[in-house]
Structures are given as C-alpha cells and as structure tokens.
Amino acid sequence: MNEDLTHPEAPESPPVRDPFAHARPSEYYWIQLKPVFKGRLMLHGERLAQIAVTRERVAQLELLRLQIRIEDETVPPDTNFMEVLIDHRHHRVRFGPLSGLRIFPPQRGLAGFMLAQLIDWCQRHCADYAVTPIVLHASEVPSEETRQMRERLLKRAGFHLTWSNDARTEGKAQANRVSDLVASWNVERVQQLHIADTLRQLREQETLNRQQQAQLTSLQATLDEYKRNDIGHRFAIGCLIVFSIFQALMLLWVVLR
Secondary structure, three states: OOOOOOOOOOOOOOOOOOOOOOOOEEEEEEEEOOOOEEEEEEEEEEEEEEHHHHHHHHOEEEEEEEEOOOOOOOOOOOOOEEEEEEEEOEEEEEOOOOOOOOOOOOOOOOOHHHHHHHHHHHHHOOOOEEEEEEEEEHHHOOOOOHHHHHHHHHHHOOEEEOOOOOOOOOOEOOOOEEOOOOOOOOOOOOEEOHHHHHHHHHHHOOOOOOOOHHHHHHHHHHHHHHHHHHHHHHHHHHHHHHHHHHHHHHHHHHHHH
C-alpha cells in the first residue's frame, strides 16, 4: 500500500510586531520656511510648517519621530517624517525611516533640519551609543540634483559615505558614535519658532505699548492744560487791552472837556 509521503508546509513566520504602531504625537512646534531665490527670481515663498513630535519608550526601545505638517499641502502616505530608534540594551541608535526618506516640499531644508534635531536629542541623551549604518537606496534620488543634495546633507551631519555602484546612488552612510555626528542645518532655509520666546516678545511689546499710551495720555493732558491756560491768558490780555483803550478814551474825553 502506497503511503502519502507529502509533508505539511512549514508555517509562515508571524510578522514582527511594531511596538510603536500606536504611537502618537505628544507635542508640536512651528518652523518658518524662508523664501528661496534663484538669482532675483523667487522660487518658493515664505511658509509656516508644524513639526509633530512623537516620543515613546517601550521596554529598552525608545522612539523619537518628527513629522512635518503643512496646511493646504497634500503629500503621499508614509512621507514627511524622520525618526530615530534607540536601543538602550545594546547601546545603539538607528536613523530612519527604513523605507527611504521622502520630504515634501523638496529643496526647503526640511530634511537637514529634522536630522539635526534628531542628532541633537541623541547627543543630549545617548552620546556614547553606536550608530547603525544608514542604507542608501537609488530610488531615493531620482535625479542628479537630488543625489547631490542627499550627499551634502549626510556629509554635513558627520556621516562617512561608501558606495556600492559607480553612480553613487546606492551605499551606506556610517558613523561610529552619536558624538561624532554634527547637529547643524541650513538656517537660511529653516528657522525654528519658539512659542515661549514669541509670547515673551508679545508681552514685552504689549507692556511697551501701554507705557507709550500712558505717556501719550500724559502729554495730551499737559497739552490740554496749556491750551486752557493759553485761552485764559489771551482772555486776560484782551480784557487789559479793552480796559486800556477805555481809559485812554476817558482821558481824551476829560482833556477835550
């Protein structure tokens, strides 16, 4: 009797669960996108953008994610964010997203700003941690200009680049420690707006306005008093002139009599 020798298929491995799948932003702040000029022609006008900050820790893993939000701007899904995952158990950080970085609107300095913010946060909390190499994909740089921008961005942040093809579109960006990185961005493109400083400036301006208004009211009151005194003096002088004329006429009448 022939036996069925077929073996059951091996069960598929369950998908890896993302411990931060339900992480949501906990704070927000605003940035100013400066105008971009090419010669005398303005390519992009000034705009405001909001940065949503997601910071969450699960066991020995910690996530810091920055997401750009711009009003009246429709962007594709899974874009406009950058994150860093900190593994406190193995003392290592990993910059992402792993699927590749896509930022809209492009050429506004947003990628450099967000990377600098992530580096600055890591240097303040885990400067001695190792850095997982960033895999660079050719799909991230559809043009030569984009490739050059990515290369300048990573070099300015302190990464060392190694390429796996002659076109310099695929490779790795590496750094030994978080302390070796540089938290800098193009301040001529992006400026962070600090709400506390803005409120303080508004309060100072409001106080100055009240003081100026009080001074103006005091000066106006003094001017009104001068006007009243001037009217009184003019009336008194007029009366003296009339009285003098009357006396002169009376004296002339007496003399003629």
